[in-house]
Amino acid sequence: MNKKITISPVTRIEGHARVTIFLNDEGKVDEAYLHIDQFRGFEKFSEGRYFAEMPIITPRICGICPVSHHLASAKATDDILGVDIPRPAKLLRELIHMGQIIQSHSMHFFELAGPDLILGWDADPRIRNVAGLIQANPELALKAVKLRRFGQRIIELVAGRRIHPTFAIPGGVNQAFDPKSRDEILKGIDEMISYVEDGISIATKYIEDNKEVCDKFASFPTGYMGLVKDDGSLELYDGKIRFMDKDGNVVKDFKDKYYLKYIGERVEDWSYLKFPYYKPLGWPEGVYRVGPLGRLNVVDKISTPIANEHLKNFKKINDGKPVEGSLYFHYARLIEAIYGLERAREILEDPECLSKDVLISGKVSNEEGIGVIEAPRGTLIHHYWVDEKGTIEKVNLIVATGHNNWAMSKSVENVAKGFIDGKNLTEGMLNRVEGAIRCYDPCLSCSTHAIGKMPLLIELYDSNGNLINFVKRD
Amino acid sequence: MLKETNKTVLVGFGNEYRKDDGLGIRLLDLIDEKISKIKIQELSIDILDDIKDFETVIFVDAALEGEDINLRKIEKEPKFSPLTHHLSPEELLIWAENINKKNYEFYLLSIKGYDFDFGEEPSEEGKKNLLKAKDFLLKFLKEH
Numbered sequence: 350m351n352k353k354i355t356i357s358p359v360t361r362i363e364g365h366a367r368v369t370i371f372l373n374d375e376g377k378v379d380e381a382y383l384h385i386d387q388f389r390g391f392e393k394f395s396e397g398r399y400f401a402e403m404p405i406i407t408p409r410i411c412g413i414c415p416v417s418h419h420l421a422s423a424k425a426t427d428d429i430l431g432v433d434i435p436r437p438a439k440l441l442r443e444l445i446h447m448g449q450i451i452q453s454h455s456m457h458f459f460e461l462a463g464p465d466l467i468l469g470w471d472a473d474p475r476i477r478n479v480a481g482l483i484q485a486n487p488e489l490a491l492k493a494v495k496l497r498r499f500g501q502r503i504i505e506l507v508a509g510r511r512i513h514p515t516f517a518i519p520g521g522v523n524q525a526f527d528p529k530s531r532d533e534i535l536k537g538i539d540e541m542i543s544y545v546e547d548g549i550s551i552a553t554k555y556i557e558d559n560k561e562v563c564d565k566f567a568s569f570p571t572g573y574m575g576l577v578k579d580d581g582s583l584e585l586y587d588g589k590i591r592f593m594d595k596d597g598n599v600v601k602d603f604k605d606k607y608y609l610k611y612i613g614e615r616v617e618d619w620s621y622l623k624f625p626y627y628k629p630l631g632w633p634e635g636v637y638r639v640g641p642l643g644r645l646n647v648v649d650k651i652s653t654p655i656a657n658e659h660l661k662n663f664k665k666i667n668d669g670k671p672v673e674g675s676l677y678f679h680y681a682r683l684i685e686a687i688y689g690l691e692r693a694r695e696i697l698e699d700p701e702c703l704s705k706d707v708l709i710s711g712k713v714s715n716e717e718g719i720g721v722i723e724a725p726r727g728t729l730i731h732h733y734w735v736d737e738k739g740t741i742e743k744v745n746l747i748v749a750t751g752h753n754n755w756a757m758s759k760s761v762e763n764v765a766k767g768f769i770d771g772k773n774l775t776e777g778m779l780n781r782v783e784g785a786i787r788c789y790d791p792c793l794s795c796s797t798h799a800i801g802k803m804p805l806l807i808e809l810y811d812s813n814g815n816l817i818n819f820v821k822r823d
Numbered sequence: 824m825l826k827e828t829n830k831t832v833l834v835g836f837g838n839e840y841r842k843d844d845g846l847g848i849r850l851l852d853l854i855d856e857k858i859s860k861i862k863i864q865e866l867s868i869d870i871l872d873d874i875k876d877f878e879t880v881i882f883v884d885a886a887l888e889g890e891d892i893n894l895r896k897i898e899k900e901p902k903f904s905p906l907t908h909h910l911s912p913e914e915l916l917i918w919a920e921n922i923n924k925k926n927y928e929f930y931l932l933s934i935k936g937y938d939f940d941f942g943e944e945p946s947e948e949g950k951k952n953l954l955k956a957k958d959f960l961l962k963f964l965k966e967h
Contacts (some may be wrong), residue, residue: 394941409840480901
């Protein structure tokens with residue numbers, strides 16, 4: 350009889366994940382699954398609302414990347430009006446998006462990935478955390494805080510508030526930008542780039558010292574997906590969706606409005622979250638990854654100089670072929686943070702960012718609206734169906750964590766097989782399994798977080814199904 | 824009359840679109856006294872700047888389990904957040920004292936919730952606990 354290790358939630362409130370690892374009689378891993386018990390209730394909750402409310406409602410899906418939902422939603426409402434918003438409004442929307450990318454990517458690296466990479470996977474869990482990081486490198490911790498503040502400050506200065514902005518509205522944005530705010534942001538960009546460069550030095554040193562681990566850790570072939578500009582360069586706010594196969598061939602560039610033609614969603618009975626795949630290749634050949642690793646794999650170049658130089662190094666990791674190791678997500682994330690800072694500067698130096706031409710009016714013209722954006726964690730799709738008065742009849746949301754669902758489960762299995770010894774289970778082994786999920790920066794517990802919610806409970810069962818050990822993660 | 828309220832800040836967090844998950848935020852709306860309040864959805868290091876001029880921080884959040892209301896003093900305790908950006912008050916205290924270079928008193932007032940489904944109205948039981956929490960908090964602020 351197989352042994353079973355379960356990393357499970359205590360309730361099924363949205364935001365919980367559970368990892369189940371099956372051991373064979375020799376104590377080796379046979380199979381592993383990541384179960385995400387996430388309900389898609391927000392789609393139902395939105396039905397009957399007026400479409401213009403959606404950019405305000407949907408950011409409540411996530412307390413960490415509300416700006417991404419805000420903007421994807423606003424784009425979908427533009428589509429319902431059938432308008433092409435003024436360029437200054439696009440610039441300002443993109444600017445707060447860059448603020449979001451900077452703060453989210455930076456904090457993920459320093460706060461979540463940092464303890465593993467800097468203090469070690471097997472370090473005592475009592476010090477393998479932010480407190481240990483502060484103690485080990487207080488300057489680095491301070492830089493992490495400053496980067497987070499800087500990204501949030503951009504959002505606050507442009508959108509008026511950093512939490513749940515109401516800035517983007519159907520047809521544009523509700524306020525113009527002022528020169529003082531522009532100057533304040535511009536003044537800080539070089540310093541922030543230097544902080545991210547410090548992070549890149551840590552990441553590349555780790556890769557250099559642990560090349561074999563990086564190449565094997567949760568490494569497997571998949572397709573990749575992300576937005577690109579017409580010239581194939583990195584795009585986070587707009588653009589066309591590019592799908593690349595596991596061998597690095599660009600299979601298709603398509604407009605976001607055709608996503609249903611190319612993206613299918615498979616249902617598995619062991620997870621509430623669906624498994625998106627590239628329809629023309631079918632299941633499971635069409636599984637793919639999104640987010641920083643997916644994006645840097647699909648792009649040909651980056652339009653900003655410093656990030657593009659880093660991209661060239663990234664592309665060398667697998668001689669121009671797709672980079673498969675999930676630990677490389679962390680490196681890719683920092684390169685995108687540099688892009689976010691450089692792109693913010695480009696926008697701020699564009700005189701049109703101060704224009705007052707930020708809104709175009711319109712009326713409900715289309716029965717459907719689709720908004721696609723590259724959120725920090727990957728491609729985010731908002732699709733609304735409305736009646737003639739603009740009342741929401743149906744909503745379809747595909748979030749980044751959904752696109753990466755199959756890959757996260759595969760990563761858990763890959764790492765479990767490589768590191769778990771059921772006869773001699775250590776905390777460090779389980780930390781590596783969690784680390785595989787961490788690479789994807791999933792959005793699992795954003796929507797609720799009441800006291801008592803337990804993101805992870807790791808349980809070890811013997812061959813007779815008796816619980817013999819467990820580890821809790823608060 | 825509240826004492827030293829200029830040194831105390833209330834931080835309510837939660838999601839008002841998930842029924843009782845928003846109890847922490849809703850409590851702040853019931854407190855009419857002149858006291859600083861911060862409403863957020865997630866607890867993160869973003870509030871380090873917001874609390875830098877205060878000495879006492881009272882976090883208010885919904886709870887899945889336990890008593891109807893409960894107040895406890897927060898001690899520094901690193902809790903590794905394996906998958907999310909959400910910080911515990913215990914972790915935040917470590918960040919706050921290190922980054923803001925001062926000592927704080929952190930408290931966590933938890934309000935038991937019953938229904939965390941989608942919706943803007945708290946449950947009836949949650950509303951009752953909300954009123955209990957209001958009375959308790961006002962008394963605590965006066966005596967503290």
